[in-house]
Amino acid sequence: MHRRNLFKLGAAGLATAGLAPAISATSKQAVLGDRENDKWLHLGTGKSTLPNRHKQVDYDVVVLGGGAAGICAAVAAARKGSKVVLVQDRPVLGGNASSEMRVHLNGVNRLKTGLAERETGIIEEILLHNRFENPQESFPVWDHVLYDFVMREPNIELMLNTQGIEAIMDGDKIRQVRCWQLTTETEYLLGGKIFIDCSGDGLVAATAGAEYRTGREGKKEFNETFAPDEPDGWQMGASLLMSAKDMGKPIPYRAPSWAIPFDEKNAHKRRKFHAYHEGIWWIEVGSDDDIIADQEINRHKLMGYLHGVWDYIKNSGRFPESETLALDWVGSLPSRRESRRFIGDYIHSERDLTTYKHFPDAVAFGGWGIDEHNPGAMENIHMAPTIFHAHFDEVYQIPFRSLYSKDVPNLMFAGRNVSQTHIALASSRIMATCALMGQAVGTAATMCIEKNATPRQIAQQHINQLQEQLLRDDVFIPKRPANDTKDLVKKAASIFASTTHSGNAELLNNGWSRDIDGKIHHWQSVGLPADVQVEWQDTVKLSQIEIKCDTNVKRNIMMRKDSKNDENFNNTVPEEMVKSISLQARVKGKWQTIETIKENRTRLIKFNFDSIKTTAVRIRVDETYGDPRVKLFEIRAYS
Template sequence: MSNRTRHDVDVAVIGGGLAGVAAAIAAARNGGTVALVQDRPVLGGNSSSEVRVWVCGATATGHHRFARETGIIGELYVENEYRNPLGNPYYWDLVVLDAVKAEPRITLLLNTHITEVQMHGDRISSVGGIVLGSEGEVTVAAHTFVDATGDGSVAARAGARTRLGREASAAFGEDLAPEEEDELTLGSTLLFYTRKESEPVPFVPPAFAIDLAATTIPESRVLRTGDNGADYWWIEWGGELDIVADNERIRDELWAVIYGIWDHIKNSGRFPDAENLTLEWVGSVPGKREYRRIIGAHTMTQEDVVSATRKADAIGFGGWSIDLHPSKGVYEPRSAAQQIYPSGTYDIPFGILRSIDVGNLLMAGRNVSATHIAFGSLRVMATCAVMGEAAGTAAALCAASNWTPEELHDAHIRTLQRQLVRQDAALIGVQDDDPANLALQASVTATSELRWDQLDDPSSSLPLTDDTAFLIPRGQSGPVQVHLSCEEAATVSWAVFETPDGRTYFPEVPLDSGSIELPAGHAGWVALTDELPVGEGPEASTVIVLEAIPGVRWGSSGQYLFGAVSMTRRGTDHVDEIDAHLVADRPDDVVRWGIKKLSRVRLAMRCEGAVVGLEAANVVGGYGRPYGGPRMWSSRPRRDLVAGDPEILTLEWEREVQASEVRVVFNDDVNAYVNNLHYVRSEHRIPPEIVADFDLEAFVDGHWRTLGTVRDNRRRHRTVAFEPVATARIRLVCHRTNGSDLVQVGQVRVY
């Protein structure tokens, strides 16, 4: 009996990690029929319950400002916060699976291992494989293919050129690369979970467990009884082997390491609080970091990451550090990682997503075209998903218009970028200029706009034990005041800085400085300067810095002001686990100016008039997220949106337009760091700034007609489709947020 199936689709995505998931969803949402082929029983790749690695991305675990990804991975992040507040890895599996199953154009093929690739000239015509467990065989034919396997296995079978290992320093001018090329890679990882029982739990190690005392692990790695899961990201090995060919050997060695670590924790006598702990779960699928990298039209290098040069073909952004691990893994006696942070986010070009050899092959994830050094930043899963969404969108456009990826890249890159902007993908500094977006020709008014004098006075204060800074959008007007208190007389030194550019948010360019004399017992507002100076950087932000001084406190408030960032500078003698990974002679201000401890804290500073950067006109400014400022609209504070009048945002055209779709982008606070398995626990299941209840209305025949009504919204990006209507005015009527006292909208797009 034959057990063969065939699927003819527009787009075939091979690999069901987050890059593949995002690619498949994006292709389906853009009208393509899609086959998503995954060789495991679950989706999510290294983030799945089989491996359980945290999903990290451009925020670099919260160091970069306004850097959390939007688009499809952003949807998954926000939905996971709502469904999975405790970070259960199985619930994360469901979030990912549900997102795929919600797309009717996707045919999901789990447990399907691709073993062959059929070529027609330089194009893939189909792929074939086996369905594990059912003895089935499957063929998938498509117009465009996306290799999201991580290992680049489809590309390799198609004859595409690939790279493996580390390039020599001279090859791409990378001073972080070795002098001579080699085939060393980052290793693979297994993780484990622990659980506390009500009684002591013995542990008898297996014979194959390593003797931890005979290694350098106790001295070179951090062992704590409270840690588990991806806290042990450094359990890594195999970089000196072939990560794929030696996968079984690597798994066995990692098991030996895990059980050796657990034996040490349970039986060495150094961890008395481990007496009641037991192992709840141990991974069996090694999480691979690196293997083949497919050669594309562009190869991303160290310079692309650290210099953050703008790319005309940008399709997303990254920001994770260049994170290089020793090839010996746990057996390397020095630090488990070497991290070089870019000063801000950087562009990812489309050229690294298309194979230079195979005419209809795109790639996404950890197999894209990059050097080993640049790959050290690109490889994290949220960034892989950003590339996946771009690849899937591109694949659908290619299938619909019968383009090759090369033709799309050379002649239609703005079409791709405009579509990515339209769907709220993760792009920074790429402005919407789509002629189809009617909102770009509209004028905007609102029932209110936020003013400095409407913000709450401070309810608490922060001691100036470190240099402390407050970042605001440039262009604020009038005298500047800060709220300070002290018991003894003090002289507070201040300075005003500008940030380097529109995607870097720490003080760098000095503009002005001075000092404030505080009398003993002072508590209140004090003048800093008559007017904030403005530097030369058109997209830069302004940063006010108060130098550390004992006994002085800067007022603060829990009333959050999106677009402003509070931060403190840690001393150079500060040492923690992050510092141990930093490279001493590299800039690290993005890390030193820490924001994590002051998340959603607003330092007490005020100017005059409106808060620049939060005016109503920003919703048609073409930017979907912060870039040198928040670039959104905020209402005045609303203490009770349910009982009070709504806040209304109105778009008006000089003459009637024909509209059938409105897309609204709300504020889900991309400055807040979140994580799928909750390395950091969020205090909110739903971002409080997202508007929960709203109506969309058009002025037709002398009255307002309702086009759509949305209640209990928890999504950043909402699309309201309706029968075509001719109108010169459309308004968004906002009744309730998810907890914020400010109504905020990022973009309104009308088609």
């Protein structure tokens, strides 16, 4: 059997092919935590016993993978009331952005306008949390910021150092996921109603029998301009990064025995060394076959290539400024770009991006250029390391139908393993884009449980409700304004402000939560303090007010190694964001202060209070994080 054909086989297929033992999911041999021969004498009790290394736990939602997509999926489902377990096979969260790999958590960093169109919702909450808790921009501290962000959610159980290795099926649905926790030598069987595979490689989804593909589609299948003429097995490579620091004195360097010398003579001219002390992204290795099976081979190669490049920098004489530099951190875990892509009810492809196709079931967006890395990477060093096939004038939509399995009714995906072509992946693989997918499927998971529905049924029957919930939770969906019929501001008689510098207070009710496509959708004050007032003709009953303030989504706030602070990147808390805000309500003709927030930390500001009857509310902003004016985009009210 050709190695590539293995991609088409699940566990049952492998057994049939004679490549793996056909073991029943409930057979004694399949119990990884079986310790029947464990001769444990516990000296504290004087007894011989057996350690418990096999546990079964049930949840509503099981999320596999603790990168940006998995975190956002887990948090979204948990906040909607689901009991969630988040399974991560590493000791830290963050995936490619963690301290183990240190890739920038990019999103729609820059369109052709030169400005960002940044992602909001949960991923922005995370990045803002990091700006408050990690101003020193330390990657190890970033790991703990992510840990804090997840652990503070009461409905999430976090399992680190744990890998999901097999789906246990009940017919065509997943009943449990078999997991192995390395640090405790324990096998877990995690039951759930909805399973979300955000692991990138998608091992559990593959063992569930969900169809997937690897490699590059040919031009004809999806009429893709940038695809090769014929399909092949190439997948973009994994990168290994490093960083260096200036020691203030000459530091010699001698390459290890397994270093692979840098082939300067044949290297493409676009293999540049700009800011090499912060890592070189093009030190990568791809595959035209089973990139997962080749991981350890490629890891060793990448370590060799990395040291070969550093040896060239230090000892070739071409970089005299490197004399005082020493390696400060060297990655050992490659950050992968591509492997399995699972098939949903729709396969997202190149022309969906380049023609800005409108999807009735859009739930997320992207806009990073179509950035296809040279598949052979360091082993095709004569080629350019990457080709940006296209850049975008505006963001494109991502449909919900690409985020669940067409084969397994209770299985969804978020991240690079979703239903898309290789060329579409070259853009949408960016982590903040994957995070938006994660929030969408996490929100949908709780809807599935509440309605006893499959993801496909959500797509067919309840997509408007899903979209409205995402919009309420501050996810931007291109070309899709919010129109929540439960929002009582929709019934307001008037909305007005104390002062107006730009925009109009009435725009706070128009369904758009950012300035987009050249149109203004905000109100901005002349100075501070400033008020916005919402009036109703008749008394309304309220218990929630929600406000979306400005965090300047045209500027990026992710942590970078170079700590950029310019027109496109902000290395502090956005000065535009509201800091001090209060809510007043007119009750029986008298104004009452309902709540004051002195140190707001989010774009989506929520006031939750005991139900009141009122004819008006007043929102007063006293301070931002530095801007002398305040800008708001939306006000909502709920009973």
